[in-house]
Amino acid sequence: xxxxxxxxxAAFTLACALGVVLAKNTVNGAMCLLLCLAGVAGLFIQLHxxxxxxxxxxxxxxxxVALFLFIIMLLGAHGGQPWRFRAxxxxxxxxxxxxxxxxxDMISLRGKTDAGPPVAGAGVGSSLKLYADQLFTTYxxxxxxxxxxxxxxxLGVIVLSRRPTEGEATE
Amino acid sequence: xxxxxxxxxxAGNTWTAIWPExxxxxxxxxxxxxxxxxxxxxxxxxxxxxxxxxxxxxAALLLDLHTPYHESFNGLLVxxxxxxxxxxxxxxxxxxVSLLARASLWKHRVxxxxxxxxxxxxxxxxMLLVQSRNFxxxxxxxxxxxxxxxxxxxxxxxxxxxxxxxxxxxVMGSLSSGLLLFGIVLLYGVAGSASLxxxxxDAMQYDELxxxxxxxxxxxxxxxxxxxxxxxxxxxxxxFPFQIWIPDVYQGAxxxxxxxxxxxxxxxxxVVLLGLVGEAFAPYAWLVVPILTFMAAATILFGNLAALKQxxxxxxxxxxxxxxxxxxxxxxxxxxxVPMAVGxxxxxxxxxxxxxxxxxxVMTVLAGHDDSEQEIGDYSGLSRESPFLAGVLACGLGSLAxxxxxxxxxxxxFVFVAAFKAGHYGLLLVAIAGVVISIYYYFGWIRAAYxxxxxxxxxxxxxxxxxxxxxxxxxxxxxxxxxxxxxxLYQGPLGAWxxxx
Numbered sequence: 001x002x003x004x005x006x007x008x009x010a011a012f013t014l015a016c017a018l019g020v021v022l023a024k025n026t027v028n029g030a031m032c033l034l035l036c037l038a039g040v041a042g043l044f045i046q047l048h049x050x051x052x053x054x055x056x057x058x059x060x061x062x063x064x065v066a067l068f069l070f071i072i073m074l075l076g077a078h079g080g081q082p083w084r085f086r087a088x089x090x091x092x093x094x095x096x097x098x099x100x101x102x103x104x105d106m107i108s109l110r111g112k113t114d115a116g117p118p119v120a121g122a123g124v125g126s127s128l129k130l131y132a133d134q135l136f137t138t139y140x141x142x143x144x145x146x147x148x149x150x151x152x153x154x155l156g157v158i159v160l161s162r163r164p165t166e167g168e169a170t171e
Numbered sequence: 172x173x174x175x176x177x178x179x180x181x182a183g184n185t186w187t188a189i190w191p192e193x194x195x196x197x198x199x200x201x202x203x204x205x206x207x208x209x210x211x212x213x214x215x216x217x218x219x220x221x222x223x224x225x226x227x228x229x230a231a232l233l234l235d236l237h238t239p240y241h242e243s244f245n246g247l248l249v250x251x252x253x254x255x256x257x258x259x260x261x262x263x264x265x266x267x268v269s270l271l272a273r274a275s276l277w278k279h280r281v282x283x284x285x286x287x288x289x290x291x292x293x294x295x296x297x298m299l300l301v302q303s304r305n306f307x308x309x310x311x312x313x314x315x316x317x318x319x320x321x322x323x324x325x326x327x328x329x330x331x332x333x334x335x336x337x338x339x340x341x342v343m344g345s346l347s348s349g350l351l352l353f354g355i356v357l358l359y360g361v362a363g364s365a366s367l368x369x370x371x372x373d374a375m376q377y378d379e380l381x382x383x384x385x386x387x388x389x390x391x392x393x394x395x396x397x398x399x400x401x402x403x404x405x406x407x408x409x410x411f412p413f414q415i416w417i418p419d420v421y422q423g424a425x426x427x428x429x430x431x432x433x434x435x436x437x438x439x440x441x442v443v444l445l446g447l448v449g450e451a452f453a454p455y456a457w458l459v460v461p462i463l464t465f466m467a468a469a470t471i472l473f474g475n476l477a478a479l480k481q482x483x484x485x486x487x488x489x490x491x492x493x494x495x496x497x498x499x500x501x502x503x504x505x506x507x508x509v510p511m512a513v514g515x516x517x518x519x520x521x522x523x524x525x526x527x528x529x530x531x532x533v534m535t536v537l538a539g540h541d542d543s544e545q546e547i548g549d550y551s552g553l554s555r556e557s558p559f560l561a562g563v564l565a566c567g568l569g570s571l572a573x574x575x576x577x578x579x580x581x582x583x584x585f586v587f588v589a590a591f592k593a594g595h596y597g598l599l600l601v602a603i604a605g606v607v608i609s610i611y612y613y614f615g616w617i618r619a620a621y622x623x624x625x626x627x628x629x630x631x632x633x634x635x636x637x638x639x640x641x642x643x644x645x646x647x648x649x650x651x652x653x654x655x656x657x658x659x660l661y662q663g664p665l666g667a668w669x670x671x672x
Binding site: 103106141151 | 183184189196244245247248281282285288289292293295296299307308311312314315318319321322325326328357361390391392395
C-alpha cells in the first residue's frame with residue numbers, strides 16, 4: 001500500500017516537474033511548479049515529516065509561487081521564443097543527463113545502507129515544538145544572522161529596482 | 172523540555188564573544204538610521220563616519236587580540252588566534268573597500284549609504300563564517316555573504332556589463348550554494364544512518380562529523396558528500412574547473428566590489444576550506460588530497476595562461492587571482508602532512524590583501540565613468556603624470572608577481588617551503604612555472620606605467636591621475652605600499668607565528 005502511494009505521488013511530482021520545464025505558457029509552468037511542490041509535500045507526509053510538508057506548502061506553494069505569478073502577470077505572459085532544436089544544446093543536455101543519472105545510480109546502489117531499527121523518538125522535522133526549541137536555544141545565532149540576511153536582501157531590492165530619484169537622475 | 176534545561180542551553184549563547192561582529196552590525200544599522208535622520212547635504216559624511224567607525228572597531232580589536240581557543244554558542248563558533256587574525260583581515264579589507272567605494276561611488280548616480288551598509292554586513296558575516304564549526308552556521312553566514320555580494324556586484328545598474336555580471340554571479344552563486352547544500356545533506360544523512368558504526372545524531376557539528384568519518388573511512392555516500400562540499404567551496408575561491416564565472420564578473424562588477432570579491436570572499440573560502448580539510452574531513456585525506464592536488468595544478472596553469480592574453484586590467488587581475496587561488500591551494504594540500512602550511516595560508520592571504528588593495532586602489536582612482544573598460548594601454552605614461560600612483564601600482568604588482576623585496580615573495584616562499592616539506596614536488600614544479608609566466612604579464616603592466624614614452628591614452632585619465640586619490644585613500648595606499656616592502660623584509664612576530672604553527 002505504502003509502495004503504491006509512494007510510486008503514484010513520485011510519478012505525479014516528476015510529471016509536474018517536467019511540465020514546469022516544457023510548458024509553453026509561463027503561467028502554466030508556474031501552476032505546474034505549484035503542483036510539483038504539493039507532490040513533494042505529499043512525499044514529506046509519507047516520511048512523517050509533517051512540519052516540513054506544512055512549511056513547504058505555506059512558504060513555497062503559498063508565497064513564492066504566488067510571487068512568481070504576480071511577476072509573470074506584471075511582465076506580461078508572452079510565450080517567449082519558440083523552442084528550437086540546436087545540436088550542441090541537445091548534445092550538452094544528453095551528456096549532462098547521462099552524468100546525472102550515473103551519479104544518482106551510483107549513490108543509490110553503492111551508497112545503500114540498511115535502514116536498521118527505527119530511531120526512537122521523532123526527528124526534529126516532525127514536531128513544531130522540538131523545532132522551535134532548537135531554533136531558539138542552540139541555533140539562536142543563525143536565526144539572528146538570517147535577520148540581517150533578509151534586511152540586506154530587502155535593501156538590495158530597493159536599491160536595484162527603484163526609479164532614479166533627483167539625487168541620481170538617469171544618465 | 173523543561174525550563175531549566177532551556178536556560179542552560181541559552182546560557183551557551185555568549186554574545187560577548189562576537190562583539191566585533193555585533194558592533195559591525197550595529198554600525199551598519201546606524202548608517203541607515205543616520206541616512207533617514209540627517210538632511211541630504213551631509214549624506215556624504217556618512218561614508219566617512221562608516222570608515223571612522225570601522226577604524227575604531229579595528230583599534231579595539233587590536234587591543235583585545237590575544238584570545239585563548241574556546242567554543243561559544245553551543246559549539247557553533249570557535250574563537251582562536253587564527254580567527255582573531257581573520258577578523259583583523261576582514262576589517263582591513265572592509266575599511267579598504269569603503270575607502271575605494273568613497274572614491275568610486277560619486278562617479279555614478281547610485282545610492283551611497285546602502286552600499287556601505289551591505290559591505291559592513293557582508294564583512295561581519297565573513298567573520299562569523301570563518302569561525303563557524305557547524306554546517307548550519309556555515310551555510311547561514313555564507314548565504315548572508317553571497318546575497319550581499321549579489322547586490323553589490325550589480326550595483327552600477329545603468330551599465331549593461333554590470334547587469335550581466337550580476338546575473339552570472341547570481342546563477343553561479345546559487346548553483347554553488349546548491350552543490351554545497353546537497354553535499355552537507357548527504358553527509359548529515361549518512362552520518363545519522365542507524366546501521367553504520369559511530370552514528371552521530373548531530374553531524375552538522377565538525378567534530379561529530381569527523382568522529383563519524385573516522386569510524387567509516389571508506390563510505391561511498393560520505394565521499395560523494397565531501398566531493399560536493401569541496402566543489403561548492405571551490406566555486407567561491409574560483410578554483411579550476413569552477414573558475415568560469417571569474418573574468419566576466421570581475422570585469423562587470425564595480426571596482427571596489429571586485430576588490431571585495433578578489434580578497435575577502437576568496438580568503439573566507441580558503442579559511443572554510445582549511446577548517447574542512449584540517450578538521451571535519453581529516454579522516455578522508457585519501458580523497459581530499461588528490462582532488463585538491465589536481466585542482467591546485469589546473470588552477471595555477473589555467474589562471475596564468477589565460478591571464479597572458481588579457482588587455483582589460485580587471486579581467487587580468489581576476490585571472491591572476493585564479494592563479495593565486497592555485498598557489499594557496501598548494502599550501503592547503505600540504506596541511507594534512509605539514510602543520511606549518513596553515514600559517515603559510517594565512518600569511519599568503521595577508522600578503523595578497525596588501526598587494527591587491529594597492530592595485531585596486533590605483534585602478535579605482537583612474538577608472539572613469541564606465542567602470543568595466545580599463546585597458547592596460549590606459550596606464551602608459553602613468554609614472555610621469557603621477558609618480559605616487561605609479562609607485563603604489565609597482566609595489567602592488569611586484570608583490571603579486573612575488574619578487575623580492577615585496578611581501579608577496581615571502582608569501583610564495585612560505586607556501587613553497589610547506590609544499591616541499593610535504594613532498595609535493597610535481598606540484599611545486601607547476602607552481603614555479605606559473606610564477607615565471609605570471610611575471611610576464613605583471614611586467615607588461617608595470618612597463619606600460621613606467622617605460623612607455625607615449626602620453627596617457629586619454630586626457631581624462633591624465634587629469635584623474637594628476638588629481639590623484641583623496642587624502643584618506645592616499646594615506647591608505649601609501650601605508651599599503653610601505654607595508655608591502657616592510658613585511659617583505661621583516662616579518663617579525665608574524666613570521667614566527669606562521670612558522671611555529
